[in-house]
Amino acid sequence: MRLLIISTVELSKNGIASSIMSYYRAILKQRNYEIDFLYTGFIDESLKMEILSNDSQIFCFGNRKRRPLHYIYLLRKLAINKKYDYVWVHGNSSSMAFEEFALRNLDSKIIVQAHSVMTNYSFLNKILRRYFLNHFDLGLAVSKEAGTFLFKNKQFQILPNGLSIKNYYFSENSRMIYREKYKISSETKLIIQLATYTAVKNHKFSLELAQELKEKGINFKFLCFGYTPFGNLKKELESEVENNNLENHVTLFDSIDDIKGILSATDGLIIPSIVESFGIVALESQAAGVPVVVSSEHFIPELKISSFIDYLPLEVEKWAKWIEKLKIKEHHDSTIGGKAIIQAGLDDETIADYFIKLIENIKNK
Secondary structure (H helix, E strand, O other), X not given: OEEEEEEOOOEOOOHHHHHHHHHHHHXXXXXXXXXXXXXXXXXXXXXXXXHHHOOOOEEEOOOOOXXXXXXHHHHHHHHHHHOOOEEEEEEOOHHHHHHHHHOOOOOOEEEEEEOXXXXXXXXXXXXXXXXXXXXXXXXXXXXXXXXXHHHOOOOXXXXXXXXXXXXXXXXXHHHHHHHHHOOOOOOOEEEEEEXXXXXXXXXXXXXXXXXXXXXXXXXXXXXXXOOOOOOOHHHHHHHHHHXXXXXXXXEEEOOOOOHHHHHHHOOEEEEOOOOOOOOHHHHHHHHOOOXXXXXXXXXXXXXXXXXXXXXXXXXXXXXXXXXHHOOOOOOOOHHHHHHHHHHOOOEHHHHXXXXXXXXXXXXXX
16 A cells, blocks of 8 residues: 655654654554655755655655645655555645645545644645645644644544654653753753744743743743744843843753653653644653643643643742742653553554554445
């Protein structure tokens, strides 16, 4: 069986790419499928090497929005030559109509998946919606909210993000290494934020929170890790840290690959996002047995699968109290988190099995 996975966003260290790669790894474990990738713009080198090591092919046809006709022509040519059984398109707007149009009247079954509750291309989303909604075989979404945003009243299936729980087992060695690396004493509460440097991830709230904790005399350290997809937000935040004399309390870094390691080292994780369609990091934190607090106004309730997660309104004082009450533990019970993931059906094997059943069903139809 031949499957082409298309990412309409960069295959970098972002939430959609993490979701796609999680599906990809789990499906390969269960089926000997021939899976290729098509991406736009950029691909992270480590992801590229992983995909190639699995004998998957990788294609890039340039910027699909700047040269849509060129993109559509090359995609159609690829689909005809490779004779894919399924083409699985991942995105957050009706611009996935480009892929649908490229595949018109071919034998490939078209699967489209929604990953967000917003788009930066609202006008394009609106004008392409009618065509988009009428030219796919299976509609998927990471959450009900993401599906409702993209598909409106049209039927879709929820395919949540899944985790491989073994990737989040607590490591005492990692805790020691990272706390030493970042000079975190045993009396200091280490709080992290794992998010792209974009406005919707609300890092400015995190800085307000840091200021509040500093004024309260709390012994803490904030470490932020993330990818900057566009603009200079990270530099702006670093200037704000300096202007507010928070250098001893807040440090901003680029993305970190060793999620398991930094979760083992931290005492708590904050996610003050003002927009979230799923929130994979909140799931990762629970899998690792690490306390996490999320914005109650913007996170889906289905993510509350354990006692490790708390939902709070975006009020600085309430988040500060949460951190004040947080205990420094030398060991996180990731076994409890792992069991919670499995019981909720959010482990990668369960999700992959569900996907396989869905596509086999549309093939039979």
